[in-house]
Amino acid sequence: MRPAIGWRWESRRFGAGAATISCSGSRAQxxxxxxxxxxxxxxxxxxxxxxxxGGVTREQVAEGLRPLLELPVERVLPAHGAPTDRxxxxxxxx
Numbered sequence: 001m002r003p004a005i006g007w008r009w010e011s012r013r014f015g016a017g018a019a020t021i022s023c024s025g026s027r028a029q030x031x032x033x034x035x036x037x038x039x040x041x042x043x044x045x046x047x048x049x050x051x052x053x054g055g056v057t058r059e060q061v062a063e064g065l066r067p068l069l070e071l072p073v074e075r076v077l078p079a080h081g082a083p084t085d086r087x088x089x090x091x092x093x094x
Contacts, residue, residue, distance in 0.1 A: 030074040037061065038092055040081025045092045048080075062093045069093065 039048040047058050047065075069090060076089045 030072050032073050033077045035079050038078045045078050045088050066093055
């Protein structure tokens, strides 16, 4: 299946060391796909601490992902849960 016309997806790494997270997104669509890093299991999107590597804290991941807030993100597409918006991203990273 081909992406819709006008969608150009980019991958970017955030954080450092064991807390490095890869996200994909489209500037044109102002969307980010955070994969399993941000998930909604019934309480809104949040950093999924159950899947963090040993020695990595929730705060390290949040700090590494905060540069996403400098981008014009309007939609967040978690691997688990419904699509959501920038306000939910801000809340998840606070």
